[in-house]
Amino acid sequence: xxxxxxxxxxxxxxxxxxxxxxxxxxxxxxxxxxxxxxxxxxxxxxxxxxxxxxxxxxxxxxxxxxxxxxxxxxxxxxxxxxx
Numbered sequence: 262x263x264x265x266x267x268x269x270x271x272x273x274x275x276x277x278x279x280x281x282x283x284x285x286x287x288x289x290x291x292x293x294x295x296x297x298x299x300x301x302x303x304x305x306x307x308x309x310x311x312x313x314x315x316x317x318x319x320x321x322x323x324x325x326x327x328x329x330x331x332x333x334x335x336x337x338x339x340x341x342x343x344x
Contacts, residue, residue, distance in 0.1 A: 262290030270294040272325055275304035283307055292317040298324060 269286045273279035275297035283293045284307070293311050295318060297304035304320040311318035 265290035267291045268294070270296060270321070272296045273298075275300040275307055275320075280307050284310060287311040287314050287316045287318065290316070294318070295320045296325070297322050 264286055267290070269283070269291045271279050271283040271286065271293060274283035274293070274295045279296075280303075283295055287293050287310075293316060295304045295307045295311070297320060299322075301320065301322060304322070308318040308320050
């Protein structure tokens with residue numbers, strides 16, 4: 262697994278290309294933070310798929326188009342995701 266021991270935060274990963282990237286990273290061994298803007302249910306479904314692979318994953322709702330405090334929390338999430 263090429264990404265074993267790594268953590269990734271994939272923006273827009275609750276659906277589409279972002280979801281495919283998040284799942285691929287997990288298959289390659291990464292723990293993944295699944296970002297969503299408004300589709301929490303879809304994000305949690307992706308998290309479930311990733312955890313079923315034996316990886317650690319969490320969903321993070323944030324508007325990445327604005328500089329807000331939730332982005333600072335993402336940094337701590339990626340750190341704890343790979344712990």
